[in-house]
Amino acid sequence: MKKWFTMCMTLLILGAVLAACSGSEGSEENQTNKEAGKDIEIVFQSWVTPNLTVDYYDQLIQRFESENPGIKVKRIQPPANEGSPDSYLKALLASGDFPDVVQNATIQMFVDADALLEVPIDDDIKNINNYEAEMIDGKLYNISAIRQPQSLIFYNKKLFEEAGIEATPKTWAELETAAEKLKAKNITPILTAGDWTAGFTFSVMTSSNIYKENRNWYADRFDNKVKFTDADWIESASYYTDLVKKGYFNKGALSIDYTAAEQEFLKGKGAMYPMGSWFSAAEATADKDFEVGVFATPTKDGTQYLLGGENAGGYAVAKNSNHPEEALKFAKFMMLDPEAHKGYLQADALFSNLKIPLKWDMSPLQTEIYELLLNNPPMVGHLNNKVGKVPVAGIQDQYNKVAQSILLGDTDVESNMKTLDEYWDKNNK
Structure with a gap:
């Protein structure tokens, strides 16, 4: 032997x-x-x-x-x-x-x-x-x-009109106001899902506010200059958690996957759908009775900044x-x-x-995305993509766990964000 x-x-x-x-x-x-x-x-x-x-x-x-x-x-x-x-x-x-x-x-x-x-x-x-x-x-x-480009929110123009929303949100406050109007009309404001989509949604709706100020954030995290429990991250994660607490996401999100969430949006079952540019390919061939528009994920002060991959x-x-x-x-x-x-x-x-x-040959929606891309500074990544440096391996799974925990009702923001720091430190080799 x-x-x-x-x-x-x-x-x-x-x-x-x-x-x-x-x-x-x-x-x-x-x-x-x-x-x-x-x-x-x-x-x-x-x-x-x-x-x-x-x-x-x-x-x-x-x-x-x-x-x-x-x-x-x-x-x-x-x-x-x-x-x-x-x-x-x-x-x-x-x-x-x-x-x-x-x-x-x-x-x-x-x-x-x-x-x-x-x-x-x-x-x-x-x-x-x-x-x-x-x-x-x-x-x-x-x-x-x-x-x-990935930090995009696609929206149902017909449902926005029904709720009396005249302009796409640029700030967190404007997005919350839009979501409140939609919910008052018994319209689900935001759609997500329970697989990788949960972590993706959490990341694109929070990270723009962080990385527009620091496009080397992951590199700085390796040097212990920043942490997920810093005030800016806690503030961004609190904003996202409040959206969940106020019932602005689809009920039962954890029981469906990415494909199902996409189909829910295309069926008109939700007004906003945070997702990357690839969604527009499905939209271009979908049979629906409404137009889809797009805007960059809002930031606290309204500064537009796209995250994505190059x-x-x-x-x-x-x-x-x-x-x-x-x-x-x-x-x-x-x-x-x-x-x-x-x-x-x-x-x-x-x-x-x-x-x-x-x-x-771009569809009208894809042309809108392209114009957003042209009118923004160079993108950085998020989630498991480079932000000055590639993050520790497997961080995407931890983002998913945090987002899923929030959707399950865990509103302890600092505790949730602490798990990202713990994962990073444990896997930083």
Whole structure:
């Protein structure tokens, strides 16, 4: 037994039997197949959403395979209702089944695990605006060329009119006044859900007020210059908690998921829906009898500031892939091929961050979002995205717990925010 274990460990160290999720062929056999003219297979972890459907990915994969004979792509996907594929990928990494290409992962987490391949800075990468900002210790691991505003509140213009709301809220006080008017008309003011949506909603409705003043907040948190229990965060979290206490969110929010909340809004069951720009793709094809508008999440003083992602949520390649060249080629195709890039933007209502940006036919709502984007300073992230620095791994789950706790009726703001500091300090490695 000891001899067998030693032999296996040696092989693992040499990387000779690490199969990228297929688990059936060692690298030597794969190389033999390649030399014999047989197809090679790369495994791709896709991120499936109501916008980025299975059919969306399968059509792109089919085109890639037709243009690259000899390469086959096996698509896998995480379970539904997760805010990111991180937990799924961590399990695959631990089992030795890490995919060749991953999408929408928290890059820092898997760089720390030594799981990702450094992406060469070639002409393709140099065509992306601000790609340098995504580098980690001077190295690039993620291929992305998009801008994605997230701190948005979509609203039902018909319900706003019924409640006598003439202007979109810019301040916290104005949002509370609008919510009070809507509730008086028996209209649910704000919709959210109980999965990752809860933490997302909490983050976008509070963080803008913090990060507009400090766009390096996470970096400062690492240096212990700021905390989640500081006065500004307590004030922002109290504002959000008061909205819950006053009954402005949908009843039973914790019992539904992201997809259900989206459908509730599109059915006219709620007046406001905090969500990222990708919602507008679903709105553009929805059958409804009302118009949807959008505004930036309010801040205490009314200063408009957008949170979101730039060059995030892209494609990365496994360091131990048996086919790194082919995997990198596929990752580049999915993000940078002109047809694929434009299709991705339109499917998920994103905006091109190429130096020569590709444009797509925007709906009226998407045009509104684009104008918000143009009229605001450069975005920073929030939740599990960079705000001066990428936060500690898994912080998104703790945001979710805080938001879910508030929705369950726990109104002890300081205690809830303290859990974020405790999580940060425990996981700051």
